[in-house]
Amino acid sequence: MNHRTKIVVLGSALLLTATAASAATASDESPRQREAAALTGTAKLYRSAGDDITFSFDAHLAAKDNADPTRATGTFEWSHYLNGAGARAKAKVDCLVTGGKVAVVSGVITDSDLPGAEGKRVGITVHDVGRRDRLGYSWASTGDPVEMKELPKCVSSAPFERVRKGTGDFTVVPWRPGF
Helix, strand or coil, rough: CHHHHHHHHHHHHEEEEEEEHHHHHHHHHCCCCCCCCEEEEEEEECCCCCCEEEEEEEEEEEEHHHCCHCCCCCEEEEEEEECCEEEEEEEEEEEEEEEEEEEEEEEEEEEEEECCCCCCCCEEEEECHHHCEEEECCCCCCCCCHHCCCCCCCCCCCCCCCCCCCCCCCCEEEECCCC
8 A cells, every 4th residue: 555545545534434423413413303292381370369370281292102192291280279278289191182272181190289189080271372371171160170070081171261461381282193
């Protein structure tokens, strides 16, 4: 191998190394696959009596589970207090269905200071309309989750409550089922 051949071989090796590094950087920067559906965010509800009601969501349906909304994961929680009395609860997500800017999430209560609430399934509906989102919940007609009969997955009420201005914003990632 003469001197000129060594330079060509060395130059090719540097070019291959630079190309591999460039490809690795490009793949690291490539866009992640969009999740199938999501509901995230925290907001307080508006009540003229001054109730302190907060809902928070961190619910996701992975792209690989697009065909089965019952494979959704995450949690959601809420609290409702007025004049120092009330309760809070946290639920583990067991279903998430979204359509456009509307999401229905259900889950089983895993932690609550409301006697009899743990183990009950609840559902919540969110309409993502910017800073004035709306929300509804499966216990709207019963008064609290404890008084509800067994609720199927992904069931809730119409989003009849309004989010208090300036308190937050929910984000809904629309589901795109394959049918």
